[in-house]
Every structure is written in structure tokens, then in C-alpha cells.
Amino acid sequence: MNDSYLNFVNSPLGARVARSLGLPKPEVLRRYRADRPEFDGMVAIGAGREPRLLDALADVIAKIGVTSVAHSSAGLWVPLASRHNLLTGRFEAAGHSPQARVAALLFDASGIDDITQLDTAYGFFHDALRSVGTCGRIVVLGRPPETCATPRQWTAQRALEGLTRSLGKEARRGITSNLLYVAPGAESGLEATLRFFMSPRSAYVSGQVVRIEGGAAQATVDAADTVAVPFDWKQPLAGKRAVVTGAARGIGAAIAAALAAEGAHVIGIDMPAVRDALDATLRPLSGTALSFDIAAPEAPAQIATALDENGVDILVHNAGITKDKTIAKMSDSAWHSVIDINLAAQERIDDALLAAGTLRDHGRIVCVSSISGIAGNLGQTNYATSKAGVIGRVQSMAPHLRARGITINAVAPGFIETQMTAKIPLAIREAGRRMNSMSQGGQPVDVAQTIAWLAHPGSASVTGQIVRVCGQSLIGA
Ligand SMILES: NC(=O)c1ccc[n+]([C@@H]2O[C@H](COP(=O)([O-])OP(=O)(O)OC[C@H]3O[C@@H](n4cnc5c(N)ncnc54)[C@H](O)[C@@H]3O)[C@@H](O)[C@H]2O)c1
Incomplete structure (x- = not known):
């Protein structure tokens, strides 16, 4: 759907009107385009005491080919970057005016083990936040608090959540801010996730906390994905088969397109009544319609049979419906159909595909939840119940699927411009659109790109996570 306010305030006349009336001006977000470089510009890196992740960071920076610079509070980075032969200099000394911009700020807080050391993060962001360019990226790296040896360390690491989320709210201008907790031993599982959070692919993902696991899941990455089955970063899903439910339109159609663009053969499922739309989505992708x-x-059982002995590697549970009414006015059928399609059908399909072995080992399950499932919503007891249940499924199934190397995660979209949100009454729709750090709704492609990251062979250490694609919505924050 069209956001006419965003379009207006980004026109020359509208920008003048917005400026003179002091109206908010949502940024036109920079999204991934295959014909533009995914990574460019300078990245400023800072670190707290005894950072553990600088080697892994340096490795990714070198691979994606951006220039790294040291900001005034990034002293620890300088010797390490030099050792890695990365182009490095001091941001302020390299001829950059105070107005010069960096594409991203990365801060390695993994070694911080006491709240007093959070001063290093304060110093870095105090000096550097204003240098981040429009639609830039902030990524803070820590270690999962629950893996910390002492309460003081746990406290300091947990404090990073408040810092990162607040940075997202202060930065504005389409800048995202996210926190990656990297478990000890999980450093080699960082790359796919760091790339996603530094890329325009994560344009509408901000204020999120993602855990990268070590231990058994990490062994899976090394054994099955990184070493045994190397992949091409441009076509990471080449040779994979992906099922997407509700693929005829909206977010599902965007997921199908994103997975196909990464090389997957997509099998789209939708209602018999929308067969023409499903065919129209899948034909240009050379996909299969069911x-x-x-x-x-x-x-x-029929889906398992239709997928035959070829099986699938990626299963995206996207199909969903709303039937909104306050609970006193809600019919029995509105309650039951929403729970059944949005939640129970996912359970039944997973059970059938897992029991038959149709979903292959080292596979990926990605479920579509909603911020309504986190915050609840007036008139959506049925929908919010179903979407909160999806979160429960992800959290409860993740440990059981580890033995087979299968990950299960959910995305929780906020306000996304689709036919589903077009049905919302105007005033509520406008509020839903603006009540986030980006002051705008997301696009289906924002959800699709997040799912493509979770489906990536390099995301084997990310499981049991709920990632909101909501522009850091105030709802459920
Ligand atoms: N649009 C948003 O802002 C938003 C926000 C949060 C979550 N979501 C979730 O994202 C998913 C996609 O939403 P959307 O906005 O693209 O919706 P949409 O209504 O545009 O598309 C949903 C698709 O699912 C299909 N579908 C519905 N019931 C089905 C069934 N029983 N069997 C097979 N297919 C079925 C529909 O035919 C349709 O093609 C849903 O799960 C929705 O709850 C959307």
C-alpha cells in the first residue's frame, strides 16, 4: 500500500512544508537492491575491555570489503585492525570533517564484565553517534548474560539491551540499532547474522536482540553447513527446496521472491480459490504452486505426499488470517478459525513433515508471528492468542530439533503495508504506521529478507529466536 504522507514529505515541496510546520519526516529507507553494492562506506569500530569478537569482526569486515576506521574511543581496534591489514585510520584525522558520515558503528562489548566498564560504550557512542549516515547501522556485540560466570558480568551484559534499544530511538533517520549476543565458542557462526544486520536487507529491523549459540548448534554449523556444504554468499540457497504457505500475495509472495532470489526452488501453497494469484507469483520464480x-x-498428509521423496530444506509458515472483534462480540467460528489457521495448522504440518522425514536434517523452520502476539491488541484476542502460541511453539521446539540440526525461529512483523493492514480503519492504520522509530510501515520485502537470513545456511546457530520486523514499534516494546 501507498504511504502518501511519506511520499509527500520526501518531495521538495513536502519537505519544505514539513520543515516549516515542524512535522515528522520519515526517511525513505534504503533497501537491498541486487544492482547496488550491499556494503559500502566506512565502518567505525569501538570496543570495551578485553573484546573477544574483534578477530571475527575483522574477518567479516575484510570479506565484505568496507573500510574500517577508528573513532576517538576505539583505541583497542587500531592494533588489531592493523594486524589484519585492514585499511584503517582515525576518523577525525583522515581528513573527515565532523559532518562526515560512517555507514555503521560496531561496538564489541563482549569482554565487559562490570557495569563500570559500560563507560567505554558511553564514550564511543557519545562521540560517534552523530557520525552515522542516513539509514546507517549500529550493531552492539555482547555475550549472552545467561552464559556469564558472575552476577556482575550478567548485569553489565544485560544492560546492553537498554543501551542498544535507546540508541535506535535516538538515532532516527532510518538508522537501525541491534544487539547480537554471541555465546563463547560461537564466533564462527557470527558472519551471516552480522552481514544481515549491517545490510540494507535489515532496513525495518531495529531494537532487536539476537542470540548466536555455541555448543551443539555450533558443531552443526561447522560440520554440516560451513565445511561439508559450502555455499556461495550470492546464492546461499542454491539447491535448497523451500515451502512457503500463503504465498499467493502480500508477505508470502515477497518471501517466495526473496528465497528464489537466493537460489531456492520455492513451492508455494495457498487456498484453491486463489490459484491464479499463486500461479502469477510463482511462474516468474520458476516455482511450484500447490x-x-x-x-x-x-x-x-497431502502436503507431505506432494513434496515426495525430494523433501524440503526450508519451511515457512506464513499463511494467516484476522477476524477482529472484541471477545464479547466474537463468534465461535471467528475464534476457532483464526486459532486453527494461524497456529494449529502449523503444528499439524510440522508434525507430519518431521515424522515423514520430509523436512530434511539441517533444515530451517520459520514461523510468522506478530507483535500482537507479544503485546496483545484490542479486538484481537483470537489473533494475539494464535500468534503468541506461535512464539511458544518456536521456543519449545527449538531444543528438540537441535539433534537434527534443524533451527526454528519466528519473525514478528509490526505494521506491514499489505491487503491485511489496508482493511484497518484509517485512524488506527495511521497510528499503527507511525508509532515506531522509522515513523512508517514496513514493506513485505522487509519480512521476507529477515526470513531469508534465518533460512540461510550460515544461520545454523540462530534458533528459538523471535525477531520483530517492526521498525522498533512502541507496541510490545
Ligand atoms: N500485514 C501485517 O502488517 C502483518 C503484521 C503481523 C503479522 N502478519 C502476518 O503475516 C502473514 C501474512 O500476512 P499478509 O499481510 O501478507 O496477509 P494477506 O491476507 O495479504 O495474505 C495471507 C495469505 O495467506 C493465505 N491463506 C489464508 N488462509 C489460508 C489457508 N487456510 N490455507 C492456505 N492459505 C491461506 C491467503 O489466501 C493469502 O494469500 C500472516 O500470518 C499475518 O498474520 C502480517
């Missing part, structure tokens, strides 16, 4: 009502009791 017509099923996923809520029909026989659907899971």
Missing part, C-alpha cells in the same frame, strides 16, 4: 487449505484435516 493448492491446499492448510486448515483442512487431511492437508498435512
Whole structure:
């Protein structure tokens, strides 16, 4: 759907009107385009005491080919960057005016083990935040508090959440801010996730905390994905088969396109009544269309049969519906159909595909939840119940699927411009659109790119996570 306010205030006349009336001016977000460089510009890196992740960071920076510079509070980075032969200099000394911009700020806080050491983060962001360019990126790296040896360390690491989320709210101008907790021993699993959070692919993902696991999941990455099955960063899903439910339109159609662009063969499922739209989505992707009502009791077994002995590597549970009414006015069928399509059908399909071995080992399950499932929403008891249940499924199934190297995660979209949100009454729609750090709704592609990252072979250490794609919405924050 069209956001006419965003378009207006980004026109020459509208920008003048917004300036003179003091109106908010949402930024036109820079999104990934295959014909533009994904990474460019300078990255400023800072670090707290005894950072553990600088080697891993240096490795990724070198691979993606951006220039790294030391900001005034980034002293620890300088010797390390020099050792890695990265182009480095002091941001202020390299002829950059105070107005010069960096594309990203990365801060390695993994060694901070006491709240007093948070001063280093204060110093870095105090000096550097204003240098981040429009649609820039902030990534803070820490270690999962629950893996810390002492309460003081746990406290300091947990404090990073408040810092990172506040930076997202202060930075504005389409800048995102996210926190990656990297477990000890999980450093080699960082790359796919760091690339995503530094890329325009994460344009509408801000204020999120993602855990990268060590231990068993990490062994899976090394054994199955990174070493045994190397992948091409440009076509990481080449040779993979991906099922997407609700693929005929909206977010599902965007997911199908994003996974196909990464090289996957996409099998799209949708209602028999929308077969033409499903065909229209999948034909240009050379995908396969399957017509099923996923809520029909026989659907899971039929889907497993239709997927035959080739199996699938990626399963995206996207199909969903709303039937909004306050609970006193909600009909029995509105309650049951929403729970059944949005939640119970996912359970039944997973059970069937896992039991039959149709979902291969080292596979990926990605479920579409909603910020309504986190915050609740007036008139959406059925929907919010179903979407909170999706979160429960992800959290409860992740430990069981580890043995097979299968990850399961959820995305929780906020306000995304689709036919579903076009049905919302105007005033509520406008509020939903603006109540986030980006002051605008997201696009289906924002959800799709987040799912493509979770489906990536390099994301084997990310499981049991709920990632909001909501522009850091105030709802459920
Ligand atoms: N649009 C948003 O702002 C938003 C926000 C949060 C979550 N979501 C979730 O994202 C997902 C996609 O939403 P959307 O906005 O693209 O919706 P949409 O209504 O545009 O598309 C949903 C698709 O699912 C299909 N579908 C519905 N019931 C089905 C069934 N029983 N069997 C097979 N297919 C079925 C529909 O035919 C349709 O093609 C949903 O799960 C929704 O709850 C959307």
C-alpha cells in the first residue's frame, strides 16, 4: 500500500512544508537492491575491555570489503585492525570533517564484565553517534548474560539491551540499532547474522536482540553447513527446496521472491480459490504452486505426499488470517478459525513433515508471528492468542530439533503495508504506521529478507529466536 504522507514529505515541496510546520519526516529507507553494492562506506569500530569478537569482526569486515576506521574511543581496534591489514585510520584525522558520515558503528562489548566498564560504550557512542549516515547501522556485540560466570558480568551484559534499544530511538533517520549476543565458542557462526544486520536487507529491523549459540548448534554449523556444504554468499540457497504457505500475495509472495532470489526452488501453497494469484507469483520464480487449505484435516498428509521423496530444506509458515472483534462480540467460528489457521495448522504440518522425514536434517523452520502476539491488541484476542502460541511453539521446539540440526525461529512483523493492514480503519492504520522509530510501515520485502537470513545456511546457530520486523514499534516494546 501507498504511504502518501511519506511520499509527500520526501518531495521538495513536502519537505519544505514539513520543515516549516515542524512535522515528522520519515526517511525513505534504503533497501537491498541486487544492482547496488550491499556494503559500502566506512565502518567505525569501538570496543570495551578485553573484546573477544574483534578477530571475527575483522574477518567479516575484510570479506565484505568496507573500510574500517577508528573513532576517538576505539583505541583497542587500531592494533588489531592493523594486524589484519585492514585499511584503517582515525576518523577525525583522515581528513573527515565532523559532518562526515560512517555507514555503521560496531561496538564489541563482549569482554565487559562490570557495569563500570559500560563507560567505554558511553564514550564511543557519545562521540560517534552523530557520525552515522542516513539509514546507517549500529550493531552492539555482547555475550549472552545467561552464559556469564558472575552476577556482575550478567548485569553489565544485560544492560546492553537498554543501551542498544535507546540508541535506535535516538538515532532516527532510518538508522537501525541491534544487539547480537554471541555465546563463547560461537564466533564462527557470527558472519551471516552480522552481514544481515549491517545490510540494507535489515532496513525495518531495529531494537532487536539476537542470540548466536555455541555448543551443539555450533558443531552443526561447522560440520554440516560451513565445511561439508559450502555455499556461495550470492546464492546461499542454491539447491535448497523451500515451502512457503500463503504465498499467493502480500508477505508470502515477497518471501517466495526473496528465497528464489537466493537460489531456492520455492513451492508455494495457498487456498484453491486463489490459484491464479499463486500461479502469477510463482511462474516468474520458476516455482511450484500447490493448492491446499492448510486448515483442512487431511492437508498435512497431502502436503507431505506432494513434496515426495525430494523433501524440503526450508519451511515457512506464513499463511494467516484476522477476524477482529472484541471477545464479547466474537463468534465461535471467528475464534476457532483464526486459532486453527494461524497456529494449529502449523503444528499439524510440522508434525507430519518431521515424522515423514520430509523436512530434511539441517533444515530451517520459520514461523510468522506478530507483535500482537507479544503485546496483545484490542479486538484481537483470537489473533494475539494464535500468534503468541506461535512464539511458544518456536521456543519449545527449538531444543528438540537441535539433534537434527534443524533451527526454528519466528519473525514478528509490526505494521506491514499489505491487503491485511489496508482493511484497518484509517485512524488506527495511521497510528499503527507511525508509532515506531522509522515513523512508517514496513514493506513485505522487509519480512521476507529477515526470513531469508534465518533460512540461510550460515544461520545454523540462530534458533528459538523471535525477531520483530517492526521498525522498533512502541507496541510490545
Ligand atoms: N500485514 C501485517 O502488517 C502483518 C503484521 C503481523 C503479522 N502478519 C502476518 O503475516 C502473514 C501474512 O500476512 P499478509 O499481510 O501478507 O496477509 P494477506 O491476507 O495479504 O495474505 C495471507 C495469505 O495467506 C493465505 N491463506 C489464508 N488462509 C489460508 C489457508 N487456510 N490455507 C492456505 N492459505 C491461506 C491467503 O489466501 C493469502 O494469500 C500472516 O500470518 C499475518 O498474520 C502480517
